[in-house]
Amino acid sequence: MKTKSVSRQTGDNNNNNNGKKVKRPFFIKYIYQPDFIWYTIGVIVRILWTLVYSQQGYIHPDEFFQGPEVVFDDIFQTNFTRTHEFHPAAPLRSVAILYLLYGLPVSLLSWLSTILHWSSIPFHLKLIFPRCTILLLSLCSDILFYRMIKVCHSNFNSKQYGIIMNYYGIAHVTLVFFTRTLSNSFEAFLFLALIYLVNVNISSLLSIITNSSNKTKYNVQSIHINVNTILTSSFIGLICALGIFNRPTFPAFALVPIVYWLANIVPLMNHSFRFQLLFGRIISFIIGTFILTSCLIILFDSCYYNNGFSFIMDLKNRLVICPLNFIVYNIDSKNLDQHGLHPPWLHFIVNATILYGPLHLCVVLWGLFHVSNLRQFGQTIIERILKTFRKRSGTTEKSEQSISPFLLYLYLIPFIPLSTFPHQEARFLVPLIFPLILFIVPVLMTKNLHTFLFRIWLAFNTFISIIYGHLHQGGLLPALKCIHDYPVVSSNVTPIVTNANKKILITYHTYMPPGYLVTSMSKSVYEHKLQTIVIDLKGARREELDLTIERIFHEYSTNNNQVFVLLPNISQTYLIDWKQAKYSFDLIKQFEPHLDLDHGFEELIHFKDQQKQYTIWDRFKLDLYQVTRNLI
Known part of the structure; x- marks a missing residue:
């Protein structure tokens, strides 16, 4: 790879009054x-x-x-x-x-x-x-x-x-x-x-060889070039x-890039003994920086996943090397x-x-x-x-x-x-x-x-x-913002500050919603004590949606809790009629455009047998419902 750049480019008129070129970012x-x-x-x-x-x-x-x-x-x-x-x-x-x-x-x-x-x-x-x-x-x-x-x-x-x-x-x-x-x-x-960095490193090494023929010039410039070469070598590692x-x-x-670097450097090993020493230093800096950085990352990860330095007592079983675990995990086809x-x-x-x-x-x-x-x-x-x-x-x-x-x-x-x-x-x-x-x-x-x-x-x-x-899944983040900002009130319509509260979100046939975006969080002492529970049903069958809603209202009290269901518009018939007698589904807002490339075609096939007629635009909407249990 050529590393020398020309000093004059056509169309660049950035010279000062003395005719010297001004370098600008x-x-x-x-x-x-x-x-x-x-x-x-x-x-x-x-x-x-x-x-x-x-x-x-x-x-x-x-x-x-x-x-x-x-x-x-x-x-x-x-x-x-x-x-x-x-x-x-x-x-x-x-x-x-x-x-x-x-x-x-x-x-x-x-x-x-x-x-x-x-x-x-x-x-x-x-x-x-x-x-x-x-x-x-x-x-x-x-x-x-x-x-x-x-x-x-x-x-x-x-x-x-x-x-x-x-x-x-x-x-x-x-x-x-x-x-x-x-x-x-x-x-x-x-x-x-x-x-x-590989290109700069090779260029620096070639400059040393070129300048070594002039001893005076070499003695003046070699230290600076060596420092530059060692720095780039460390950054490569x-x-x-x-x-x-x-x-x-x-x-x-x-x-x-690594093979290219080796193929350009190794043939120059016979140039001089001085260059061989420099090459040895470069290799040591690349490998040394790589090992040092890897050890620091492994130390950080091991402390993190073991909740402290307790892993030192059992390095064989508790030392965390994430790339190794990644390889072992992906070897298993299951x-x-x-x-x-x-x-x-x-x-x-x-x-x-x-x-x-x-x-x-x-x-x-x-x-x-x-x-x-x-x-x-x-x-x-x-x-x-x-x-x-x-x-x-x-x-x-x-x-x-x-x-x-x-x-x-x-x-x-x-x-x-x-x-x-x-x-x-x-x-x-x-x-x-x-x-x-x-x-x-x-x-x-x-x-x-x-x-x-x-x-x-x-x-x-x-x-x-x-x-x-x-x-692509474009309605999901705006829907999460709506839930994040949705007002929280208690059963007597007064703002909740100290009581235990929950927002329960069920997502159906969407991507997994990020918890930190939908959850209200703050380090302030005035923070509302609000817990958000996200239940991601992914592409589950409609029976799973029914059972999930039943389970939520069975496990959680209706006081101070809000239950939301987020699903594509063409999936809303999954909120089947028999549940309307027991639950109310209030449409809060529709979010569009929402392009679902994962489930869209599958949903359209399922709804051919439905009585309700859907327009093509219904496929690009995401519906947010609030679910309440009807009083009997």
Whole structure:
């Protein structure tokens, strides 16, 4: 990979009166330029969709239950039900990563609720504060991605840089996934950081070798360069440790950058004894930082899941290593069967198309075109690999030829290990957006196809952004806000402050509702003593809904308790007539649009035999009922 960037780019007129070029930050220098207009629009949309008009779409329950839910539960001591990933016996997820990401924003909310005497933290703040962390990381990733563009394509001008950034800025992965609290989003940021650090580290080492021929120059600069090299080496170890403990699938993405680093460094071992010593120090810093970071995370997790340092007395049985537990859990096919089993081709054919649409198809067509002549491909494949991983030419043209296969490997090779897992979801491929755009967009520019493809790319991502950002399960979060803010009164219609109160929510044929969003919580001494119980029936049969309502009114007193049922509009006939004599179902509000891609078609089939006629719009509504028991 070429690491030297040109000092003058076409279209950059940022010279001062003395003719010296003024370096400015990426956002100040380019965000207002016409060449970056679509990227600028994307940044504005990202910020607005996070802070002002927050996205109501619900991508996957892991967005909440493998992130903010755990931290809110700990800080506010709400005693939520944990998912199986956080079972103390064999936890699969590291809480150290969760506190690293969401500990500060949730603690800040706790502090604000105390000093401002909030009876309950506003719903909107609980939703956006954790998302702000991911938003800030995505903006930092924009800077790294732009630098990677300049590294990979240093002979491009500002307009060409803008084309690549425009593709990235309007991608629905950037607009939606990079503003959500998914572990896959954090994995993507770590993947980009690893690629960038590997490139900087190799560049620093090559600079040392180049300057070593001039002893005077070497003596002046070597200390500074060594410090830079050691720092980047330490960060490589840090990124790898964080990546593995965030998601144990991270090695599938880190494989190519690490192999690339080794293939560029190992052949230089014979350069000099001084370089061999430096190489040994670099390896020690990478491994040392990786081990140190891993040990700190393991220590934090072990203390957390064992409620203190008692695990030290029995390290063999009580030491918590979450990635190891994750691997053991996923080896058992019975465990994966609970989450869904998929064929190995699903990632490459279906999931990648959902995420990247026309650009993924362009990569497939490019690959088919270049491997159609199998004889020629067989003769040149070894040469291409050696050229990419071992040779670093000095001219721009040769660098452009060698960097393209490397970017292609960054995109394609992770499909192989990821596809070996029987359980596959589209979000697992989110980190691949960076090598995909770095590789295919310049190819489209050389073929003069980028203008046509950009229009398709814009239409595709606008559609998918609306689907995942606002429509998919889009009625659930507004409904939770309604329940969160719903007034609580006692049987004598006086506000409840000290009595025991409960809000009981039954959700049916929706995604699992996050407990921290529907529960009133605050650290203030003026906090209302209100307990919220969430019963998620998932896709259960209607008999289970009937039995659940019966059980609630049998177990809980009707005094000071409120019972809510949340279900899709076309499922409301499950509130069958015989219950109307015993219970009253008062419709509080309908929430739309609510696109249920999991149960919608199934529900329509069931309701063909119902007497009530449904319109197509009824399928996109979510109904919230309050249930009361009729007096007999």
